[in-house]
Amino acid sequence: xxxxxxxxxxxxxxxxxxxxxxxxxxxxxxxxxxxxxxxxxxxxxxxxxxxxxxxxxxxxxxxxxxxxxxxxxxxxxxxxxxxxxxxxxxxxxxxxxxxxxxxxxxxxxxxxxxxxxxxxxxxxxxxxxxxxxxxxxxxxxxxxxx
Numbered sequence: 567x568x569x570x571x572x573x574x575x576x577x578x579x580x581x582x583x584x585x586x587x588x589x590x591x592x593x594x595x596x597x598x599x600x601x602x603x604x605x606x607x608x609x610x611x612x613x614x615x616x617x618x619x620x621x622x623x624x625x626x627x628x629x630x631x632x633x634x635x636x637x638x639x640x641x642x643x644x645x646x647x648x649x650x651x652x653x654x655x656x657x658x659x660x661x662x663x664x665x666x667x668x669x670x671x672x673x674x675x676x677x678x679x680x681x682x683x684x685x686x687x688x689x690x691x692x693x694x695x696x697x698x699x700x701x702x703x704x705x706x707x708x709x710x711x712x
Contacts, residue, residue: 592654595647602651603665607672608637 597605612633638644655662 597651
């Protein structure tokens, strides 16, 4: 009786697992995961600046278009490749989550590096070490991040 139950259970599991395999259609121009992650780090930096600097006017800003064009040029890609790759990963949340974990890790490392530079006594005049620039913003004294 036990053998029949085990055999029947095995048969049910076997037939349930014999479905059609999922075919993952990869679009033309799909960026590899590592390159897409690097692009997304730069995109997140631009997005952060956009929100901070431009506020409500940010959506149609020519500055933002130029920044994205610079990112695409830096990685030798175009808007269509980026959009196709973004849509591909957006439709696969488990893969997108792994990419965003790497993006956040990279941004955290950049944050540490910037804070080290910013809090370095050698750069105490300002956060960007603007000694060579003769603008009023270069003469401001900034408070170190904590």
